[in-house]
Amino acid sequence: GQQVMQIPQYQHVQEGEDFTTYCNSSTTLSNIQWYKQRPGGHPVFLIQLVKSGEVKKQKRLTFQFGEAKKNSSLHITATQTTDVGTYFCEGYSGGGADGLTFGKGTHLIIQP
Amino acid sequence: NAGVTQTPKFRVLKTGQSMTLLCAQDMNHEYMYWYRQDPGMGLRLIHYSVGEGTTAKGEVPDGYNVSRLKKQNFLLGLESAAPSQTSVYFCASSYLDHQFYEQYFGPGTRLTVT
Numbered sequence: 001g002q003q004v005m006q007i008p009q010y011q012h013v014q015e016g017e018d019f020t021t022y023c024n025s026s027t028t029l030s031n032i033q034w035y036k037q038r039p040g041g042h043p044v045f046l047i048q049l050v051k052s053g054e055v056k057k058q059k060r061l062t063f064q065f066g067e068a069k070k071n072s073s074l075h076i077t078a079t080q081t082t083d084v085g086t087y088f089c090e091g092y093s094g095g096g097a098d099g100l101t102f103g104k105g106t107h108l109i110i111q112p
Numbered sequence: 113n114a115g116v117t118q119t120p121k122f123r124v125l126k127t128g129q130s131m132t133l134l135c136a137q138d139m140n141h142e143y144m145y146w147y148r149q150d151p152g153m154g155l156r157l158i159h160y161s162v163g164e165g166t167t168a169k170g171e172v173p174d175g176y177n178v179s180r181l182k183k184q185n186f187l188l189g190l191e192s193a194a195p196s197q198t199s200v201y202f203c204a205s206s207y208l209d210h211q212f213y214e215q216y217f218g219p220g221t222r223l224t225v226t
Binding site: 006009033035041042043044045048088090096097098100102103104105 | 143145147152153154155156157160162168170202204213214215216217218219220
């Protein structure tokens with residue numbers, strides 16, 4: 001079955017440093033979604049990427065979808081304490097809900 | 113709108129006991145999902161439903177049953193709880209869309225089986 005690998009599992013940064021998490025799929029994806037989960041909270045949708053090579057920005061967050069539609073990244077510029085949490089990617093390879101796979105997430109820990 | 117709600121928020125069970133987790137959504141979504149989240153394992157799909165009266169197995173369905181008698185409700189049942197089912201359970205819902213757009217998650221149920 002489809003696998004979505006997400007790295008790193010944990011990332012410690014000083015406040016103000018940049019952060020990047022990567023997702024790699026074993027199969028070509030139709031689209032990929034990114035979610036954020038605050039400590040003790042539930043996943044909240046951030047964005048969806050659909051097109052090959054797509055780049056989307058939300059303030060300090062930049063999302064990219066690879067040309068081959070098998071990888072994606074989330075980059076945060078100048079992290080703030082409010083960025084703390086776990087970031088998940090979710091790949092969709094088609095064929096209904098069976099085609100949805102979450103990565104295991106990257107835990108972002110920020111040291112003031 | 114309340115979005116996606118889950119009851120209960122916390123529960124402690126003894127091995128062998130049964131319970132039902134209730135998920136309700138008021139967004140008229142066709143799709144509903146049950147996930148479990150364990151440390152280091154991310155979100156794993158247990159069962160899902162593509163509409164009222166339909167259910168399907170996800171990645172980790174063993175030990176669980178589900179029902180979708182009404183469009184707005186999705187129930188997750190544990191017939192005989194085991195310690196391995198200690199986890200945080202999230203329900204989610206989404207529109208019926210071939211591109212599977214945004215999933216809306218409930219606040220979660222933290223279940224401990226002793």
